[in-house]
Amino acid sequence: MNNLDSIFAFNRQFVCEHSYEPYRTTRYPDKRMVIVTCMDTRLTELLPKALNLRNGDAKMIKNAGGIVTQPFGNIARSVLIAIYELQADEVLIIGHRDCGMTGINPEHIVDSMLERGVSEHTVHTLRSSGIDLMRWLRGFNNLKESVENSVRIISNHPLLPAGVPVHGLIIDSETGELELVTDGYAALGNKPLMF
Numbered sequence: 001m002n003n004l005d006s007i008f009a010f011n012r013q014f015v016c017e018h019s020y021e022p023y024r025t026t027r028y029p030d031k032r033m034v035i036v037t038c039m040d041t042r043l044t045e046l047l048p049k050a051l052n053l054r055n056g057d058a059k060m061i062k063n064a065g066g067i068v069t070q071p072f073g074n075i076a077r078s079v080l081i082a083i084y085e086l087q088a089d090e091v092l093i094i095g096h097r098d099c100g101m102t103g104i105n106p107e108h109i110v111d112s113m114l115e116r117g118v119s120e121h122t123v124h125t126l127r128s129s130g131i132d133l134m135r136w137l138r139g140f141n142n143l144k145e146s147v148e149n150s151v152r153i154i155s156n157h158p159l160l161p162a163g164v165p166v167h168g169l170i171i172d173s174e175t176g177e178l179e180l181v182t183d184g185y186a187a188l189g190n191k192p193l194m195f
Contacts, residue, residue, distance in 0.1 A: 025056025027086060034059040034082035036075055036150065037094040038066040038101070042173045047094065050176030059088055065101030065139055066094060068150035071157050080159055091154055091166040091184070095147040096173045101139030109137045143170060144181055151182045163188065 001009070014020065037047060039062040048054070059082040061075055068075045082088040110123060110133060126133060140146035147168040155166040165184025171177070 023055045029056065029058045029082070029086065029088055031057040032088050033057070033090040033092060034061065034079055034086075034088040035092045035094060036061045036063075036066055036068060036079065036154075037092075037171075038062060038096055038099055039064060040096060040099065040173060043096060043171070046173070046176050047171060050171060050178065058092075059086060065099055065146065066096070066150070067101065067140065067146060068093065068153045071153050076154060076157060079154055080157070083161065083164060089164060091164060092169060093147055093150045093154065093166065093182075094169045094171055095143050095150075095181075096171045097143070098173050099139075099143060101146075102143060103141055104137070104139035106134040106137035110134075147181045151184075155184070155187065 031053070035047075035051075035058050037043060037060065048057075051058075059078075061078045061082075063075060068079075070076070079091055083091075114120065114123065123133070147170060151166050151168040154160065160166075165188055166182070167180070167184040168182030170179040170181055172179075
């Protein structure tokens with residue numbers, strides 16, 4: 001049985017037995033927070049447990065590295081939607097130790113693409129169209145600086161409402177231990193939230 005068949009077989013039983021009941025919640029985060037973090041498989045259950053989060057407590061946005069690369073990209077848009085439409089009023093950027101995006105080699109990724117059937121012509125066309133694949137595929141060399149940069153992009157966003165704290169944290173992907181990189185409350189000067 002392939003993965004998709006296995007998923008559907010389990011899902012039919014899950015629904016029939018009403019196993020979803022303990023997970024019922026609304027679309028609004030109970031702890032009114034939005035988290036940007038990495039898609040690393042080790043964080044799937046570890047991160048929520050380490051933060052004492054249950055289903056429905058926070059909006060989770062995941063990508064490779066938990067990186068916010070630009071103020072008008074998908075990640076920043078999702079953060080703003082969580083704030084303006086889904087009642088989040090706090091942002092956590094959480095990087096993690098031993099991240100696969102640390103020191104990633106964009107040239108190696110492009111080589112892998114070519115080995116797996118993407119044509120040289122496609123890569124050339126993208127490059128000649130002004131798409132900088134090396135920049136787009138780049139990770140980071142310093143985890144703390146990456147988290148600080150993502151916090152800076154969100155906290156300085158021209159569409160972020162005043163008074164929204166943006167925190168930066170690092171989680172150990174083995175133990176779940178947290179390290180504070182940026183205290184969003186302190187950055188606001190402990191000003192009260194204005195909602």
